[in-house]
Each structure stands twice: as C-alpha cells, then as structure tokens.
Amino acid sequence: MDLDTTPTLLVDRDILDRNLARMAESARARGLSLRPHAKTHKCVEIARRQLDAGARGLTVATVSEAEVFADAGFDDLFVAYPLWVDAARGARLRALAGRVRLTVGIDSETGARQLVEHAGTTIGVVIEIDSGHHRTGVMPEQTGTVAQAAHEAGLDVRGVFTFPGHSYAPDAPGSAAREEAGALATAAASLRAAGIEPSVISGGSSPTALLEVPTVATELRPGVYVFGDAQQLELGAVSETDIALTVLATVVSARDEIVVLDAGSKVLGADRAAWATGYGRILGEPEARITALSEHHATVQWPNPSTRPDLGQRLQVIPNHVCNAVNLADELITVSGGTVVERWKVAARGCNT
C-alpha cells in the first residue's frame, strides 16, 4: 500500500460492501425498510453505496449532518433526535424541508409546539420512545398523548422510533431487541388509540439489527454495521473478518511486552465502555490489548514478547467506537485487494449543530 504516514484511517472497501449487502439482504428478507444512520461514516460515498444496496433513505443525528447530505443530493432524511428548535434552527429546518423529504424526532409536547413555532408544519415528525435505554424518548404508552398534541399543533405525525442503546452490553442484544419490540408494539397501539395510523415504526441498532426477533417495526436504523468496531467484536455482533475500518499506526516505542503506537485518543477516540477489555484491539492479534491511551499514544500489552513488533512496524488498530474515530478524521483511505483505490472525505465531520 502506498501510505506515507501514520496514523491514518483505512477502509477495506470489499469488506464494507459485504457488510452493506448483508444488512440490506437481512432487512429485505424480513420485509423491513433500511434507513442506515450516517453519523457512523459521515461520508457521501458510503451513503450512496447504502442507497445502491437498497436503503430507502438516511438517518442523521443533527441538522448540520442533514444539510451536508442534502447538499450531496440525498432527498429523504430523518433527524433521529428530539431537536430543540429555536429561531436559528427553525430557519435551517425550513430551508431543508424545501428541498428534501424531512422528518425529525420529538419527545415532548413542548418540543412539538416549539418546532411548529419556529419551523412551521411542513416537517414530518416521529415520536421518540424509551424502549429501555433511558436516555431520551417518552414511555411507550405516552406516545399517543404526545402524538395527539403534535397533530393538534398542525404537524404530520408519521410514526414512532426508538434506539435500543441498552443492547450495548455483554449478553444484552437479545433481551434489548425483545424489549424494543415490545415497546414499539405498545407505542404503535397508543398511536392508533389516538387516531393516528403510523406509517413508520422504526428501531434497530447494529448489535440487534440482524437478530430475527419478531417485531412490529417497519424500519431499521443501524449505523456501525458498515465498519464494525471493537465494541461490536466484544459484543459478538461481528467477527474480525467483518471489520472494514482500522487505524494504521506505527510502533514508536517498545520494551519487554509493551509496544506504544502513534494512535491515541485524538485518532481512536477515548471511548471505553465499562465492559470493554481495553481501548481498542489489534487486527490479527486477538490477545493484544490497549491498556492505556493518551492523546497520541496507545500502550499495547503484547501477549508474547518473542513476537512483539519492533520500532517502525505498522499495525492496524480496531477502534472501540468507530463513529467517534471517523469524526476525528478528515478523510478515509479506501483500499481494495491491498491497494489504495480512493480517498473519501468525511464530509460531515464535526457537524454537531
């Protein structure tokens, strides 16, 4: 590979395409729409490949992400977030709604009224429910109340969505998927009791999206599945051969069973869930662990000192949480068959507003 410096983010395009096809096929086989979350890759080229593989539209986390993808020609965008819409954000939403099919999340009557006041009624909404992650979202049985208020305020209530983030723990994906299915069923019934027929019932996370749990959902919104990461590995959601993104790093210091790499938290992100076994994994060396992380250093405990890499050698690091690693980079170096084929811009990097 013609890569003249490290650290840098490498995407294996062949593995990426396989991951896209597998998720698209699984959704198709179950009769579910796929609306992948673009926050993971923030990359126009990957979003195009997702649509080419059969995705119906994109999910984004922020209005500024929506603006980037609208500028790139994507015309069906869902901001899966309970936006607080003031005058400035309202003006941006109005502008967006004039050129794409736009849907946003709400999780309160106040939020719905605020949206109408500043952005008008041309934007579709879906009600966020809490299916067990206890972050944002109303209780499933309150869905109808919030939906009714939004409807009375003039909004087009399109349905309900949730993020089963509690799937991110060992042995949790199965039970989280079942809780999610139950919560979505309750929420859909609550909507119908309020006289609103949902056109979308949306759920799914990368650890749960391929589990064939019976559900009333009509749509899946996984994000991380495109690349995989060390969290997904440790949750058992993917295997190492599914990892499409790694950070190429160089050994800058070595002693005994320790190597230090030039990729730290400013490249990998500092994510480390309580259950994670380290700050990332090393491709091809499943027993190695990143035991400490500074901004520009990853300290790796090597399992066998006799095979320890030496100064100047390059390793591929699997970040714990790939969404945060991508957001730290300006571009992704794309390889296929061991050759650099394309450089993709992280077009929505830093789009937090």
Added chain:
Amino acid sequence: MDLDTTPTLLVDRDILDRNLARMAESARARGLSLRPHAKTHKCVEIARRQLDAGARGLTVATVSEAEVFADAGFDDLFVAYPLWVDAARGARLRALAGRVRLTVGIDSETGARQLVEHAGTTIGVVIEIDSGHHRTGVMPEQTGTVAQAAHEAGLDVRGVFTFPGHSYAPDAPGSAAREEAGALATAAASLRAAGIEPSVISGGSSPTALLEVPTVATELRPGVYVFGDAQQLELGAVSETDIALTVLATVVSARDEIVVLDAGSKVLGADRAAWATGYGRILGEPEARITALSEHHATVQWPNPSTRPDLGQRLQVIPNHVCNAVNLADELITVSGGTVVERWKVAARGCNT
C-alpha cells in the same frame, strides 16, 4: 451573549489570561522557563498570548502541529514525542528545521539513527525518560547511553524531558512531582557522566506545574492549565473559577431528576478516567453529574428535581479532558464580560501526523 446555536465551545478570555499569568509568574519566580504544550488549545491566538506572558517557546505533540505553528510565525518548537522518522516525515522535519529552532524527542538508539538517516543532523534532540508514567521514555539511568549514541550519530543532544502523567490520579500530583524531580536528577547526572551537559531539563504537567517541589528542571511544559477541565477540578489542581473553557449546551429532554443535553462525546470527548465521577461537570452546579454520554446526548443527574432546568435552557458543561474537546471543534467562541469578543480558529485541529 449572541450565540445562536449549541453545542459550541466558549472561552472566557479574562479567566484564560489570568491562568496564563499565574503559570508564567510561578515559573518566573522559580527561575524556570515555560514552554507550554499547544496540543491543548491548537490555537494561534492563545499561543501568542502565552509568549506575550513570558513563555519561551512552544511544545507540540506532532510534526503537523509544528507545521501549523511554524506557518503562524512561531520560531522555537519542541515536538515532545519519540518520533519514528521515515522518509516522508524526515523530509517534513528538514523543511521545518530550515525555518525554526526545532527540537524533537527520542527514546532509543534506533530512533536516533533513523532520525539522522532521514532528517539529517540539524535537528536538536532531547532524550525522553520514564519518570513513573510507564508510557514512553528510557529509564533515567539509561539516558547517557542513548544520548551518547545520538551524539555519535551526529545529533545535537540538548538535554532530557519527561511527562509525569501518573500525576493524573487522586492524591497523586505531589508524589508524581517528587518522582519526576528524582528521575530528572538521575537523568541529568547520567547525561553528564556521558560527557554531555544538558542545556534543558524539562518536565511538568498541569497537575504538578504549580507545586513547588525542589527540582533540577530548567523548563516546564504544562498544557491544560490554560483552560482547566473537570479532571483538573477533581484532582484539586484548579477550582471552578479557574475554568476558562466550557461547552454551551441546550436541554433537549427532561424528566424527573434527569436532563439530557445536546453535547455528547462528539463535542466533549469520551474521556473518563477510572477515578472520574462522571463524563464532565456542569458549571455552577457542583453536585450535578453526567452519568451517561452518547455521541450527541449527555445524560445529567440533577441533584434537586425542584431546580432542574427545563427544555430549551442552556447550561455550560466542563469537559473532562479539554484537549480532546478542543480537537473536536473548528473554532472557539471567545467571551469577555459576558460578550462575544472574538472567534479563534482551532488551527491545528486533527493534526495527528
């Protein structure tokens, strides 16, 4: 304040200037040079203020950070990192050395030879030692051996440096500062025994830099002191009135004793040391804790439900590790006396190579 969107990074310029003056005065009173680490702010305007306050030069972490500050006119730069210098990085170092006084770290004989092979001998080096953090650096008593090899390879060995990163733990700053002082003394003696008189003996971290521990050091390299952060607060190195950087965030969801803010790990960084009490702190609400962090959500446990902020209210979040928060932003909004006065570009954002 005229701030039309959140999340955004606010810098209180008055507090910043007070922090700069205090560190500069402390160093001056002890006869130490100050070479602050620019990785924290990555910002030309702040580096200028540091030099105006009496700093001698800048420390940076990467060659690309050095390039940004050299382009901005800074002429004395130290890359405090044991660089692995291949042909590409060597060419960049040669170009830099042609226009600034450049010093880089080394921690091995192999690294020294590699530097000479690809970047020549016009770059000064200082030997990194391990003073207890166990990341990079040679043992203090080996300093002379590495220095001798570097000298024989033709390099100008200017001295020794260390980072007492083990100061980042509760009750650790004092003992870490004493270990650092001992290690620097051993390293300086080892250098002199090898026939090399150090012109610089460099140490210091923000938790230790203001401690008046007797030391042979000639130079301090603190970084975080410019802004402070929740880690420094919890280590007792600063108080809340010293916090110069906060993230302005909006309440997007609220229930019972929980508020959810629109600033997550893509704004604050995901840093959470094992000893930290949360993912960040709320300015003016010392008992509130960020108990969970997603990419665009901070879940805050509020101490008193009756004073809990409501939807749309704005709070100022103190990030755990300000260096990583700054590196996620493109600009810093600077305020003075409650008014926005300047917008400073994070000029070296993402400079990881």
